[in-house]
Amino acid sequence: MSYLVFARKWRPMMFDDVVGQEHITNTLKRSISTGKIAHSYVFTGTRGVGKTTTARILARALNCEKGPTPDPCGVCDSCVAAINGSNFNIAEFDAASNSGVNDVKELMEAVNYVPMGNGANYRVFLIDEAHSLSKQAWNSLLKTLEEPPANVLFIFATTEPEKILQTILSRSIRFDFRPISEEAIFRQLVKICKTEVIEFQDNALRLIAQKANGSMRDSLSLLEQVRAFCDGELSEEATRKILGLVSIETYSKILELANENRVGEVIEIFDKTLEDGFDISEFLDGMLSFLRMLMFLKIKGNTVETSSINNILNNYSEGDILRISEMVSATQKELQYSTFRRFAAERLLVKIASMDKTITIQQVLDFLKNSGGGNTETNVEANNHLPKKEEKPEEKTENTPVETQTYVREAERNQCLRLTEKIPVDISPKNEENNGDLPQQEPMAEQPIIAVPKKQNKVKESVEELMQNQPIVAKIAEKFDGKFI
Numbered sequence: 191m192s193y194l195v196f197a198r199k200w201r202p203m204m205f206d207d208v209v210g211q212e213h214i215t216n217t218l219k220r221s222i223s224t225g226k227i228a229h230s231y232v233f234t235g236t237r238g239v240g241k242t243t244t245a246r247i248l249a250r251a252l253n254c255e256k257g258p259t260p261d262p263c264g265v266c267d268s269c270v271a272a273i274n275g276s277n278f279n280i281a282e283f284d285a286a287s288n289s290g291v292n293d294v295k296e297l298m299e300a301v302n303y304v305p306m307g308n309g310a311n312y313r314v315f316l317i318d319e320a321h322s323l324s325k326q327a328w329n330s331l332l333k334t335l336e337e338p339p340a341n342v343l344f345i346f347a348t349t350e351p352e353k354i355l356q357t358i359l360s361r362s363i364r365f366d367f368r369p370i371s372e373e374a375i376f377r378q379l380v381k382i383c384k385t386e387v388i389e390f391q392d393n394a395l396r397l398i399a400q401k402a403n404g405s406m407r408d409s410l411s412l413l414e415q416v417r418a419f420c421d422g423e424l425s426e427e428a429t430r431k432i433l434g435l436v437s438i439e440t441y442s443k444i445l446e447l448a449n450e451n452r453v454g455e456v457i458e459i460f461d462k463t464l465e466d467g468f469d470i471s472e473f474l475d476g477m478l479s480f481l482r483m484l485m486f487l488k489i490k491g492n493t494v495e496t497s498s499i500n501n502i503l504n505n506y507s508e509g510d511i512l513r514i515s516e517m518v519s520a521t522q523k524e525l526q527y528s529t530f531r532r533f534a535a536e537r538l539l540v541k542i543a544s545m546d547k548t549i550t551i552q553q554v555l556d557f558l559k560n561s562g563g564g565n566t567e568t569n570v571e572a573n574n575h576l577p578k579k580e581e582k583p584e585e586k587t588e589n590t591p592v593e594t595q596t597y598v599r600e601a602e603r604n605q606c607l608r609l610t611e612k613i614p615v616d617i618s619p620k621n622e623e624n625n626g627d628l629p630q631q632e633p634m635a636e637q638p639i640i641a642v643p644k645k646q647n648k649v650k651e652s653v654e655e656l657m658q659n660q661p662i663v664a665k666i667a668e669k670f671d672g673k674f675i
């Protein structure tokens with residue numbers, strides 16, 4: 191017998207074998223058991239999630255000699271013919287290569303033939319890649335769907351349901367196939383490796399599950415690829431190499447060096463990664479996955495056994511990780527059009543290694559609330575330790591002037607406040623022309639700490655203006671190294 195690739199050998203033959211789509215397979219099984227079969231189904235979802243496979247199982251289940259049954263036997267003449275693709279009652283139609291109206295008309299002529307053979311209950315028409323059909327082709331189908339002959343079943347499989355006419359959708363039952371979870375793919379890969387007697391490291395299979403991106407079929411093709419490369423056990427290291435996945439240690443090292451602004455060494459690591467045969471896109475994809483892992487560790491407050499990752503978690507705030515992720519995503523987009531891809535990636539790394547840490551608006555607000563009035567020098571020193579978030583500001587107190595309250599409320603209403611440029615801070619005595627809308631400034635001893643014009647959506651400008659006019663804000667800027675990003 192000729193060699194069968196995993197994707198074909200492990201194609202599910204029963205509803206229970208379809209991974210990760212229980213919400214659909216259970217419903218179909220129930221429909222078959224109760225005899226409530228519709229005339230038309232639309233199966234949607236990304237590639238490799240089981241649409242065509244489920245459609246074929248449904249076709250077999252309806253025509254099995256022991257059926258209709260939710261569990262087609264797989265050995266009767268009807269099932270065997272269906273598996274071999276020679277069952278008269280089951281017609282598969284690839285709309286991607288037969289999208290014209292004449293192709294569909296030919297198909298519709300066959301609709302009028304009654305099912306033939308033992309146990310033949312339905313004539314099933316499986317239209318794959320249904321979104322490729324032309325409008326005229328759909329219209330000729332519509333006529334049949336409006337008045338379908340008894341025992342005729344249409345199954346439309348598509349990755350682009352929005353391209354299917356509303357009139358077709360409204361006459362069909364739609365099932366949305368979900369991307370399969372990494373965990374479900376991993377479990378299936380473990381099962382296959384054990385059955386096929388393939389030795390493996392858990393992490394190797396987890397990497398394959400991750401790279402498959404929700405597609406069971408892709409995961410099986412990748413497994414095949416890795417197995418062909420590995421002599422014996424499927425190791426994590428070999429799997430990374432085959433799948434083009436840069437090691438976590440590489441990304442950890444880059445962020446550790448970036449934290450110390452060691453730009454040159456960061457670029458050296460990147461050069462070495464390219465020399466090892468990794469592609470720039472693969473490098474950036476892996477970086478995003480790494481950042482995603484960091485973000486969730488951060489959000490959940492978890493730590494890991496690896497000390498370098500724990501160091502990164504300590505050194506980078508949630509805001510830093512988000513900003514770096516956005517920068518990586520922007521570079522990925524740029525790569526699609528760039529003729530100098532390497533430089534785009536290098537610029538990204540230079541930016542990451544040179545960037546300043548994020549100061550959240552909450553930190554600034556907390557600081558402001560606790561700054562009080564009067565001797566600013568003393569207050570800045572006294573507030574070196576920022577208060578916890580949950581410490582709510584008190585209502586107007588002697589030490590918290592009305593204007594400060596105003597500023598806090600303005601800023602809290604505009605949580606998106608982010609200044610992306612370093613702001614030059616001028617703490618020299620101001621003159622009246624520069625004050626703009628700001629209230630008239632009083633001498634230092636009596637002046638309010640903060641004065642902000644009451645304009646919505648003007649917080650950024652307000653703070654910029656304040657920076658240039660208020661000594662206390664200058665002090666804050668100094669404390670935070672002059673960087674609000």
Ligand SMILES: [Zn+2]
Pocket residue numbers: 253254255256262263264265266267268269270
């Ligand atoms: Zn059968």
